[in-house]
Amino acid sequence: MHFENPFGLAELIELGGSAAVVLLMIGVAAMLGFRMSARIDDGELARLAEAEGVRVDGAVIAKNGRTALARLSDGRVMVARVMGADVSARFAPANAINLDVKSRRLNATFADAGFPPLKMRLDDSPAWLNEFSSGGGSST
């Protein structure tokens, strides 16, 4: 069996041209002002929970409004993160999230590679959060 390198000069020129065009289009999008950034607040968390058919029982929101973690009325946890102009939320049983709270820093890790670990600095650490991180759901 003989394998040829599929990346010849023509392919490299094509890829170089494509990369330049990609950068051009991202530049145009940024220039046109498509750089919106959502912000998470209590209202947004309530809306996300309601869409899932539950209520928020308690929540911690990062100071910059970009990440949040909430305890839901059905015992699950909701983690939310700003994704550009949108907010991406994950709902999971507490024991499916690796939750770690140390020196007012929260670290939530999911098994799913599609939702990278969430890191937050906390002003205060509510009791329910400590419960989660000390066995009520955490595996740390």
Added chain:
Amino acid sequence: MNAPEAPFAIPPIITYAVPAFVLLIIIEMIVVKLTKKGRYEYRDSATSLAMGFGNRVFGIAFGGLALLAYFWVYEYRLFNLGWTWPVMVACFFAEDLAYYWFHRIAHERRWFWASHIVHHTSQHYNLTTALRQTWTGTLGLNFIFWLPLVYIGFPPLMVLMFSSISLVYQFWIHTETIGRMGPFEWVMNTPSHHRVHHAINAKYLDANYAGVLIIWDRLFGTFVAEDDKEKPRYGVVSQLGTFNPFRVAFHEWLGIWRDVTHAKSLKEVMGYTFGPPGWSPDGSRKTSASIKAEWAKKQQTPPPEAVAAE
């Protein structure tokens, strides 16, 4: 290999279409800016375009495998169909039907969904979303859905030509700037039909798998019309929390790996790999079917205030 030669030089259709793609994307951005119809976000678009770029890199690296498979199967073809106009017309319909079944199964079986999910991960719906393509399509064996066509006897290059035409056609339907299109929608796949396909509203899940012709959805019972009262929400049921192209490309494959390595039986291994996306042995995770069933149940249950008034 003795595939018949095409009677004309087949142009590199997708390569020729790229300048039009770029121009249309820039025009759409300006239209969205001026009319506020549709949405763009530059990090989301950057991810979509990076996925398109990576798709090309992986296509150059591994696309030859699909081509080899086509020509190998063609050696055992049932008929010598050759390049004639009636055969080309038949091939167009056959390719579009093959695309419908590929696309449907890519949503219904996790192995194929692991590649196809990439295309659905944007929470936006614009022309850059069309370019958010998988990197693992060939390695995930997506091409097997077109092998029956070359086995019947359609020349491999003819099948590839119509696949390219279908891909180019599907570009322009990824937009919110075009509304309904009247009688055109009876037969053709349109932006309205495809918005429904990309939507995660329970009502719209698992619908409109068409490539070029919407007739297949109408025929096989998967057609759902866009409802003006229910605006589509886009993305995947478990939205991604990242713009990182590598996470976007491989997260579902990693999910399969994680589940399979924790499986307790061969049945579980098969379920996690080839079952519907969201399948779990105890049914604790949500599948499209369970989400739709839950939604249908809610539709039948009168709201609490109506019950109280009775």
